[in-house]
Amino acid sequence: MGIYLITCLVMTIISIKDVSCWGDITNTTSFTLQYEKPECLQFPLETQPRLLASGGPTNPYNRSFDSLRLPMLGMLEDPTIKILFDIQDGIRYVLQTKNEYTLVYHGTGVMGMSGVLDNLIEPGDKVLVGVIGFWSDVGARNAERFGANVIRMEKPIGSRFSLREIEAGIKQHRPKILYLVNGESSTGVYQPLEGIGNLCHKYDCITIIDVVATVGQQPLKMDEDKIDVVFMNSQKGLGGIVGLSPVSYSPRAMSKVRRRRSLPRILQTDINAQAEAWFITKPIESKHEVYVHSLSVTLLYSLREGLARVAEEGIENVWNRHADTHRYVHFRATKIGLEPFVANPEDRLEGISIFVTPPGKDAFKIEKYMLEKFRIEISPGLVTTLGKVIRIGLIGNNANRETAARLMDALEIALNSTETNS
Ligand SMILES: *Cc1c(COP(=O)(O)O)cnc(C)c1O
């Protein structure tokens, strides 16, 4: 018996793969379970393909989705660390910035929002928020959670601020931070950023911009427009998988962070901790000394590949492809008498197009019909616009005329059907 075990041990050590000499697997302990295993888990998961056109999440770029099956690397291996640098460069490229503090938080876009607010707000700081829909309202309420003195500047649903209105707001309230949403996806409104950075330089405030619904879709020039902080997510214009939130902080924003008297409240999104973990302020040699949390190596693959796909096409071509798809959707919509929700064409977001639910029609029934008959997911609006509109997002991988044609053909049939009557 002793010799037998020693032989097994030697075989295992010298890596002869046959482990059968260890004998039959035996149960050493018998457990009595209080609860049985769930019956629903005995079947493998099955799903059907969909065209995801509700405004996000969208169907990822193939290159991004396929990367999820690449072999797993360890979190601190050199090839993984190279992925971190590739992603930083990719994010800087799509934002057109040289900001050193450009990295990715684990969590969705809302995590990025919380993270940047937490790093920039010190209790009592005055934050002026331009509220034009659901997402800007979330920004205002979220800033309050971090102790900000929030001042809301509001415009009716479907419109946006002029530069003059923003300047008037800043002059009146003299905020430390100006918070705006570049693409208010709940109402389909585009808020231009030209001139905003200059205003904040003039009146000494920091700009925080939600670019979730514009990055990888519409032109962004973070450095040229002198924007201080932006956050986004991985699954819209960057064509990846839900779960990551890239952020970028300007040197001006970092100098406000450095003057803080208290630490940010969330450890996971502390920009200084993350800048070490992303090897921006620490050398790679110190990799065993910094640990904020585990990295989702697979999600990082998919983000890296989404960014690589965008870079392969060229960001300016990606912007044009979204603009072209947007024009095509509106052309088809006009032909079937759909009324755009945003009156002024220049105020319209390009990744997401919103139309008024036609009289006598039910947006929820249209949504259901599109999904059941055509496996196309559209949205009947979001919170303030719920039921009043048909919301179509053709973003990233789906922003092309072929996909738009397929969707608009289906929508025409759905609108003609009596099954979608209210
Ligand atoms: C989608 C969206 C968000 C939220 O992003 P999540 O990844 O879902 O957390 C925030 N702001 C805007 C403008 C969005 O369109």
Ligand SMILES: *[C@@H]1O[C@H](CO)[C@@H](O)[C@H](O)[C@H]1NC(C)=O
């Ligand atoms: C171990 O226990 C399980 C569950 O009771 C049983 O199905 C299995 O046959 C046991 N294996 C051995 C080797 O006894």
Ligand SMILES: *[C@@H]1O[C@H](CO)[C@@H](O)[C@H](O)[C@H]1NC(C)=O
């Ligand atoms: C993406 O992959 C799917 C499934 O493999 C395939 O049908 C489709 O043609 C691919 N799209 C592109 C643009 O390559």
Ligand SMILES: *[C@@H]1O[C@H](CO)[C@@H](O)[C@H](O)[C@H]1NC(C)=O
């Ligand atoms: C929808 O109805 C209009 C008006 O009756 C008709 O001209 C059009 O061809 C119909 N479209 C489809 C796809 O059935």
